[in-house]
Amino acid sequence: MAISEQRVILKHVDEPGYDPGIECYVRHGGYETLRKAVGMQPEEICRGVEVSEVRGRGGAGFPAGMKWKFLDRKSGKPIYLICNADESEPGTFKDRQIMHKDPHQLIEGMMVSAFAIQAALAFIYIREEMPQAARILEAAIDEARARGFVGEDILGSGYSCEIVVHRGAAAYICGEETGLIESLEGKRAYPRIKPPYFPAALGLYQCPTIVNNVETLCHVKHVVAIGGEAFARTGSPGNTGTRIWCVSGHVQRPGYYEFECGALTLGEMIHDVCGGVHPGRSLKAVIPGGSSAKILRADERFTGKLKDGTEFDWGLNDIPLDFDSLMACGSMSGSGGIIVMDDRVDMVEALANINAFYSHESCGQCTPCREGSLWMKKITKRMAEGGARTEDTDLLLSIGDQIAGRTICAFGEACAWPTQSFVSKFRDEFLAKASEDSGKRKGLRLV
Amino acid sequence: MNSEKHDNLISVHIDGEEVRVPPGTNMIEAARSIGTEIPHYCYHPKLSVVGNCRMCLVEMGMPGRDRETGEPMLDEKGQPKILWMPKPAVACATGAAPGMHIRTDSALVRSCREGVMEFLLVNHPLDCPICDQAGECHLQEFATDYGRGYSRFVEEKNVKPKRTRLGPRVMLDDERCILCSRCIRFCKEIADDDVLGFIDRGSYSTLTCFPGKELANNYSLNTVDICPVGALTSTDFRFRMRPWFLKQSPSICIESSVGVNTVVWSREGTIYRITPRRNDAVNDTWMSDSGRTLYKGVDSGDRMNVYTLEGRPADAGAVLEECVALLRGGSVAVVGSGRSSVEEQWMLKRTVEALGDEIPVYLVGRTEPGDGLLISNDRNPNVRGALLTGLMDTLPAATLDDLGARIEAGEIDTILSFGEDLCAAGLARGQLKKVRVIYAGTHHNDCSQRSRVEIPLLTVFERSGSFVNQQFRLQRFSRAIPGPEGVYSDLAFLALLHARLTGLRPMRPEPAEIWKHLSREIAALRGIEYDRISDTGVVIDGSKFAHLPFCEGKSLHYEPTAATAVS
């Protein structure tokens, strides 16, 4: 491996002898940050998180400090903290590592955050399909409670907060924060309209609520440990701290890798860190931020201006791995799931597969996403099975355009972006399907 | 447009036109107030806002302010510069804020509607010709107004259950359902009977009843009314008549003193259904299922539709003669009805006056526990009318015990019952044998069998007039269908009887005519012209009766303490 990882969150994970028990965690300096935090003013911690510029790792990359600032503290209602552990974006498997291998780091991050926002109660909403992680977390919370890190009068500070582990309802939409809140309230995970239901004002039980991703909450611990200013100096400006990237698909060494934001390029990640595509193959395309992120072509040129005004002209391999660069290239770092495709991949089949996922997971509440996602799936499936028509290509684009930006939640974009980007970037491949021998229909098995 | 400058109104701009509305008014209503339609499915003014159909997407913008100075930004013409949001917003969940602009007819908005319409139709059966909703279907209407006009869908449509019985009165066709959740919200929020929900996800979402439950509450048919499409149908009405053939007559439900506003749908003298008529001060947009079935009495087998003397059919003239003879030939008691209209009660009062000073007059009380919603404890629609007209000065008792005692005491020779079954009101057979009964009513019953004279009356659907509800709200109902052939209206019969008793010319038996007298004679009704009573009624001063122990409890828009006098 030419470039070595810069592990912060995953510092001890996978170290020989490191186990998820509290003894091990404390031996490695665990809960010292919580001790430090409860000795500080909550506002001071919030300010530190703001100064650190740490951005959410759940998908949208929203600055955590700013989100906390939106909390409606005047309402007098209890404030809730929710850890979003529903990790279900295809191509993403980082939160699972933390929960399985270093659960106390998450608990410490949550308690620091809970103290900072003065939460009355904290929840971990964990994906239903991760029963083992749920058991590990429950055991870890018990351990932490026994030592006074969770529960009544934490470390003698007078502040009390419990953590409740809630097993999710087994649907991707439970990861969308307002869908999650509905689900936590015991209802169908139907995302809420925003406005008026911004969680920071009208969240869980209509009380002010903060929802943060597992990795984000772990970062808060490190922000407090080293201080907001010091944290802000890691990574690149506006893209602070490290990120865990999950690389899957056609690379020789798929896996999760932690680097400071902007420390390496997409090319370095694929070729140096992950050993490149398999021998005899060539890189065709990359989805850089979980399956909903817009696909990037291997031979594409990306030009434009960054936020600070600098102009860029990049090939796929040159794109720095951080929030803003991928956004500037028209895609996003999303959940950090990098999906690599080599020249074997049939783009129509790949899109049919993604569309099958999104049509299966659309909650069905709002019309464009509900009907559009299934329609796109039906079309791409038919195309992949040998029934393509020339007009399907433009029809797909038009359906995508009729969804994105018009739905209740960002699932609308999540399901439209793959179609919009696959079809526009691999238009020839989609059009070619129509002239292929459509006589023999093949049975396509979609996930 | 509202030109009054109320302090609490704010200005918003809809397609460039300034509108003044209370802050927070949603943009569908704001637009409606100037006659601009923003098409919508899931939004319903009386239910929570969920924003799921996306049909009401509009462009929204706010006047810009300079970041540094906070000064309003101006455009080249010196007008406030509007910063338009890049994404369209749902009008139903967008509350008016000062200076807000919306566009309801831009290219983007049109494309949004086209998109939503297309999406709603891809898995829709599109068989309007055999669908019961055709003619009053929002999907059909908006498809015409805002749809693309051709289909780009060549895939197989989803298949869903076609005939699910949700309850005794409501059927569901899931393929027609557009998943707007109005019915679910109604059951939960209004009927307080949370039995409906969706199962499955995405486009396969399916409306259903919770296991072991059914949609059986007494308000279940409101879901049929608010369903924007043909998914929910009434087992009573479905496939019996196309709605465009039906005549709509505004009416008032006589189920209780709430005075629910209704529309009676009829064709060629037959009523097919009754639906609620919006009145935000009375019933919002709802009515009970039980109130909807009342029309069935019109053609029931026990309907009284001929005049009789001693059980034999007679002509109306002879009946009138006999009435005069009986009423003049001994001591008389009169029983009126809380189901008669204000006009009829007043005419009856005049008739009583013509008979003499000491005539005892009764009304029959109907008290039964209400449902706290749209059925009150008082099952008479118009007790307050009897008070206002002076027919009564006390609240009615449930049974005619006092009258019974008078009969026993030999004080009464003749009873004129105008609309009440005396047996049901507690008079014993033996008591009725001691008197001569003139019975006017709509249906045969024990009382009609024991009466000397039978006078057929009309149902509420066959007459016009007004009732005064529990709020002292005067509301009109109008005739939907003609009564049985050869039968005078209640008012006409009373007018003729009055004329015969007094020797005066009969009064024209029209409510508007009667009101010329009412509005002169009765202080609380002064100045009211029948034809100008608003469709949602007018509240009159009932403070004179504030001391009476009315039996109503709280219902949808009624607090008993504030009952009288206030609007």
Ligand SMILES: Cc1cc2nc3c(=O)[nH]c(=O)nc-3n(C[C@H](O)[C@H](O)[C@H](O)COP(=O)(O)O)c2cc1C
């Ligand atoms: C359809 C959809 C699915 C999502 N799934 C997840 C998820 O599984 N985990 C997650 O952390 N965030 C998910 N998000 C993002 C959350 O809505 C929310 O923005 C996030 O939890 C906020 O945390 P952060 O600010 O720490 O990133 C999802 C968003 C959408 C629109």
Ligand code: SF4
């Ligand atoms: S966008 Fe999709 S997932 Fe989100 S609320 Fe609408 S239907 Fe549900």
Ligand code: SF4
């Ligand atoms: S619900 Fe409306 S659009 Fe659908 S078939 Fe019936 S009438 Fe036609």
Ligand code: SF4
């Ligand atoms: S049955 Fe009608 S009211 Fe109920 S969700 Fe479906 S379309 Fe809406």
Ligand code: FES
């Ligand atoms: S009316 Fe359905 S989204 Fe506004």
